[in-house]
Amino acid sequence: MIYKGTVTDAGNNPIGYATVSVNIVGSDSMVTGVVTDEMGKFEIEINAEGPLEIIARHIGFEDKIYQVSEDNKGDLGRIILTESARDLEQVTVQGIGPVLERKVDRLIFNVENSIVASSGGDALDVLQKTPGIRISGDEVSIVGKSSVKVMIDDRLSPLSGKDLANYLRSLTSNDISRVEVITNPPAKYEAGGNSGLINIVLKKAKKDYIGGNIQSSYRQNTYPTGYLGGGFTYQKDKWSLFSNLNSRLGSIEANENSVIDHSTQVWEGVSKIRYFSKFVSGRAGIDYELDEKSTIGIQYLGSTNRPDNNEESSTYLFNASGGLDSLLRTLGNSDEKAFYHSLNGHFKTKFDTVGKSMSIDLDYFIHRNGSDRVNSTNVFLASGNYIENSTETFRNTSFQDIESFTSGIDFEWPTAFADVEFGSKLSFIKNNSEVGAFRFQENVYVLDTDLSNVFRYKENTQTIYGSVGKSLQKWDFKGGLRLEFTQTEGNSLTLLKTNKNDYYKLFPTAYATYTPNENHVWSINYGKRINRPDYADLNPFRWYPNPYSYTEGNPFLQPYFIDNLELSHLYRSNLNTSLYLMKLNNGSEQVTLIDPKTDIQATIRRNFLNEQMVGISQSFTFDRARWFESYLQYDLYYSRVTSMLPNTIDKQEGAGFYFSMDNTIYFNSEKTFLGELNFWYIAPGVSGVDRISKSCAVDLGVKAVLLEDQLHLGLVLSDIFKTDRRTIVSYVDGLRQEYRNYYDIRQLRLSAVYRFGNSNLKSKSKNFSNEDERDRAE
DSSP, X not given: OEEEEEEEOTTSOBOTTOEEEEEETTSOOEEEEEEOOTTSEEEEEOOOOSSEEEEEEOTTBOOEEEEOSTTSOSEEEEEEOOBOSSOOTTOOOOOOOOSEEEOSSXXXXXXXXXXXXXXXXXXXXXXXXXXXXXXXTTEEEETTOSEEEEEETTEEOOOOHHHHHHHHHTSBGGGEEEEEEESSOOTTSOOBSSEEEEEEEEOOOOSSEEEEEEEEEEEESSSEEEEEEEEEEEEETTEEEEEEEEEEEEEEEEEEEEEEEOXXXXXXXXXXXXXXEEEEXXXXXXXXXXXXXXXXXXXXXXXXXXXXXXXXXXXXXXXXXXXXEEEEEEEEEEEEEEEEEEEEEEEEEESSSSSOEEEEEEEEEEEEEEEEEEEEEEEEETTSOBOTTOOEEEEEEEEEEEEEEEEEEEEEEEOSSOEEEEEEEEEEEEEEEEEEEEEEETTEEEEOGGGOEEEEEEEEEEEEEEEEEEEETTEEEEEEEEEEEEEEEEEETTTTEEEEEEEEEEEEEEEEXXXXXXXXXXXXXXXXXXXXXXXXXXXXXXXXXXXXXXXEOOTTOOOEEEEEEEEEEEETTTEEEEEEEEEEEEEEEEEEEEOTTTOOEEEEEEEEEEEEEEEEEEEEEEOOSSSEEEEEEEEEEEEEEEEOOTTBOSEEEEEEEEEEEEEEXXXXXXXOEEEEEEEEEEOSEEETTEEEOOEEEEEEEEEEEETTTTEEEEEEEESTTSOOXXXXXXXXXXXXXXXXXXXOOOEEEEEEEEEEXXXXXXXXXXXXXXXXXXXXXX
């Protein structure tokens, strides 16, 4: 009789090279035995008779024993090993496993097995060496995806942009066990956005732990920015506590230039904007083990920010012959305030030792922001003389209040036949916003009721999902279905406009992986996604940076849908190849329309795009030299876009190309002092109805690991030649629009991280079930 199964830990992570033996009951006499493969799978043939037992064991885990009987013959399913309570601090296991592994629904980068990724860096450095991930400044993305969400130990992080980058810099590479790249998220995860998931899995923590870290950095762009933060973790008996506090103070300078054709003129704009950042954020939580199977806890997350900005802009109006007609000069100042608070309560229990479990999350979230912007525009003749009484001063005020309540329940239910997951989620969201427009007349601001607006928005969503996973010899299968019911209502009290939506959608996912031998792993997956409008895009108010230009929301925006198909191959745990297809229906994008009578530019987001994309990406690590490693990655795609908006071009197609090379040089044999020289290049390509120019960047850095890995120091110079800039060109009503922007990417960054307490820190932080709602609020 042949018995088979998969050996995993409690987190459903496969345990490779575990021993599975067949013994005579009551003795140490072994009849036969095998070792699991890298995926934790095994097959063992039993020909002996008598009372027998199957024992699965691995260093650091308790033995799991199955009695051989008629009830469990054949497929044993998932065998879950529990971590041993013994102190394994003195145990050293020799041997290095694969750097890359392909699972049925994700690609795994084993940081512990990669010298370059685990030596003297932080989590951002690790992600930069992870196949399929792109790092540009503080932005993290997945090749072929418009956005990305980051999880820590399967728990979604609420942070994004610079806040996320600063948090990732607080994690050293030695804290990280592996990185999981999920290009097509399973049914368990939110269906919102054409986004992938990055799951950073930290190393296991020691018990009875107390410690923390202090981190700081100085960044010099055009203006300086300072960052200071720290964290504290405590674990004792049944209690686990963690907290961290972070702050940033500084600013950057952005340059936004444009050349826009009008029917009889060409308007050339030059803007210089200084964006300020003054924020404090904190996170704290506590977990308590009710018993060996159940845990309960709460977590708080909050932030306050003052993202003010100052703007100086000039708009040159040229006639058809190229001569200057007039000049507009605008000075603007925005006083911004924002904060949010989020509270989570969670409970998790295990029903047995096989892996059946249930988790419950309850979340409350509130986000408020306010803005008070004043801009003043003066008009000058071509000679430079001021036109009398041409000054126009305009004031915009806005207030937004977002409140949501979310609850979710998830089950994991492995059986002898298959691994089953199912659950549900409810969310209730309210978004109230008010916008005021004032004109400066006779030394006072007078309300312009035509440009002011009060907007109310409600969104309720009910979700259920389920998935089934099955292993058959060299094949792994997984399929899932997510059903979402959504009701929305947008109401402009000022414009007396109401828009309601009531719809439901199915979001299927499917995966299959074939492993013929240890050198090859083939995988194919499919998933359907939805991209819902951000709250701000639904508000029909107009925001005027000057009297001749405004941006307007659209309460009639509809969600759009994306289909993703991917075929991938992993060769010798190094060369990773992915061929992907993407289809987008009724997508939305901002378009700038010009009124030929008034020359006013109106930027509005509308649903009008359909897109098909096919691409191929590959990554490879060269590590033949002891003192040098190089990680190479490229992405080549072809896109075809059709527009349903008559003002734009009806179709556009073209290719795009991305290449990156990250080089690491070790200056000593201990590999605690190293340098990096990195380069990336993006070829000219298309994006929606826009054409985008080429861009590239060169980064240079040195890092040192001191005090037995307690102190990490870094010096990095990014975008040395100031080439990370793009030119965007589009045509609307047959007229050319060109935008050239640079967002102060070149910088010098000095950083230091000091860790105290025991090593291998891992706090029991908890995800919030309303991550998707908070992302849309940012």
